[in-house]
Amino acid sequence: MALSPRLEFRQAQSLTLTPQLMQSIRLLQLSHLELNDFVEAELLRNPLLEREDGGEPGEAEAPEPAEGSQDLSAFEDTVERSERIQDAASIADGYDTAVDNVFPDHAAQDQLNPQSRLDRNGASATGEAPDIEQYVASRPLLSEHLENQANMLLRTQADRLIARHLIDGLNEAGYLTLDLDALAEQLGAERADIYAVLEAVQGCDPVGVFAQSVPECLALQLRDRDRLDPMMMRLLDHLHLLAEHDMPGLMRAVGCDREDLLDMLAELRQLDPKPGLAFDSGPVETVVPDVFVRRGPDGAWQIELNSETLPRVLVNRVYYATVTKKTRNAAEKSFLSDCLATANWLTKSLDQRAQTIVKVAAEIVRQQDGFLTHGIAHLKPMTLKMVAETIEMHESTVSRVTTNKYLATPRGLFEMKYFFTTAIASSDGSGDHSAEAVRHRIRQLIEGETAKEILSDDTIAEMLKKEQGIDVARRTVAKYREAMNIPSSVIRRRQKKDFEAAAGKITPVA
Incomplete structure (x- = not known):
């Protein structure tokens, strides 16, 4: 058969991910903070977008004046207002005394900021409302606090540079996470200089910073x-025995009796x-719910979107038509x-995101x-597939929607991902149990x-299988217990004995 070129027409269906479709998919998994940042960037880039609550000047109707009121200009109203309100000097003259005697803080405030004088309604002399954030106390940063002390302790610029790198290597708790040998190689300094600066800054306030371990922090x-x-020092070297509540072993390692050990602890x-x-x-970001779940008057659950977290934008078609008429350039x-x-x-994607x-x-x-009705013991096992099949969506879509989204329920604030748990089989065939409910029951038994x-x-x-028919293995119980940071039975026994001994219930055997 001879080969020859030819043309054929075929009809087929295919799904093409356009850039806008990919952007719509990405919007689903954004949190409300990330979504607001994205919308703000679009508002700056696109002149046809505007916020729904930000009307154009002149669109809002002015309130009608009350009967008998006179139309005053801004100047006349300001003059009349200033005549009604007396300043501090006028009030002091009325009492025939100095301003400092009537208003002790007035002179100091005027010296610091003459423009910050406020009237009785909170307005400043310039007519602007005061910035409340200027009066909110804030805690200093650890890095700034340490840099100020290091600049006074260290004399040379080289030592101050080393101290600045050491400060940058601190975590939030104040522990040093840097490799000192690598730092010496990076800065081209001697190891002795690095350790000398470290020893000097370890005396800074708060005492205990720049330590590389908990024993070193306590030792400082x-x-x-x-x-x-x-x-x-021997007690600090054997803190692992204290974590295990092995008091007899700790007394032997330290070489002291029980009374001395209690004093040191x-x-x-x-x-x-x-x-x-x-x-x-x-800055600490507060978790804001995306959806409110409330009990309705008829007993059914009501779902409501949190409107404060949803950016609302409009397309200014009037501006588009006006500019298009005057535009002659093709670009x-x-x-x-x-x-x-x-x-x-964007407006369509935001609406579709909210509906999803x-x-x-x-x-x-x-x-x-x-x-929601009875508590965590009745939490059912649920997977993404179960929700996706019911609402006729893909599992990946449900996964994106539940990422960084929170539900405010009568039981508290929960991330949507919290409700998706694996199933644990039941021994009596009555139904599967949620892994989160099993963890809750394990915590109750241990408490x-x-x-x-x-x-x-x-x-x-054995108790889970006998009481609730939960067929779970010992290693699964151990895995759940360790995930909840609950120690083993040996350590818990020592903890209970120490607690009861401190309460005077029993006398522990050394």
Whole structure:
């Protein structure tokens, strides 16, 4: 058969991810803070976009004046206002005394900021409202606090440069996370110089910063109090025994009796293992819910979007029509057309994003009605696939919608991802159990222990199977217990004995 070129027409369906479609998908997984930043950038770039609450000048109707009121100009109203309000000097003259006697803080405030005089309604002399943020107290930054001290302690610029790098290597708790040998190689300095500067700045306030471990941090604070004796040093070297509540082993390692050990532990409790947390480390972002879940009058759950987190934008078509009529350049017309298409796409994408969030949240509430009504013990196992099949969406879409989104429920504030948990099979075939509900039950069993009845992982697994029919293995119980930062049964037994001994209930055996 001879080969020859030919033309054929075929009809087929295909999905093409355009840049705008990819951007719409990306908008789903943005939090409300990230979404607001994205919209702000679009407002600056696109002249056809404007906020819904920001009307154009002249659009808002002026309120009608009340009957009998006179139309005053801004100048006349200001003059009349100034005549009614007396200043501090006039009031002091009326009492035949000095201003400082009537208003003690007035003279000092005028010297610091003459423009900050406020009238009785809170307005300044310039007619502008005061900036409340100027009066809010803020904690100093740890880096700034240490740099001020290092500049006074160290004399040479080389030492101050080393100190600045050491300060940059501190974490929020005040611990040094740098490799000193690597720092010496980076700066081209001697290791002895690095350690000399480190020893100097370790005396800065707060005492304990620039330590590389918890024992070193506590040792710096004890040395400052002149309480770092050999016995206390041995105690700091064996802090792991204290974490395990192995008091007999700790007494043998330190070489002291129980009374001396209790005295040293009382001194350690007065120290701060994280001295850097007393300083401001940056702005704290408050979690704001994206969806409110409330019980309606008829007993059904009501889903409502948080309007404060949703940026609302409008397309200014009047401005587009006005500018297009006066534009003759083809490039400018193309730019305006692109701006109009982008603005239409953004408003449509924001509306579609809001509808998708409501749809997913409604399905989560429907499937987790037991949790919202009775508590965490009734949390059902739920997967992305279960929600996606019900609302006829793809799993990836549900995953993006539930990322960084929060539900405000009568049970508290929860991330949407919280409700998606794995299923644990039931031994009696009554239904699967949520992994989060199983963890909650394990925590309840451990909190109800006594010093004489400490539950092992095997015992907890047997109790779960006997009481609620939860078929869970011992290693699964151990995994959940470690994820909740709960120690083993051996350490819990020592903790319970020490607690009851401190309360005078039992006498521990050394």
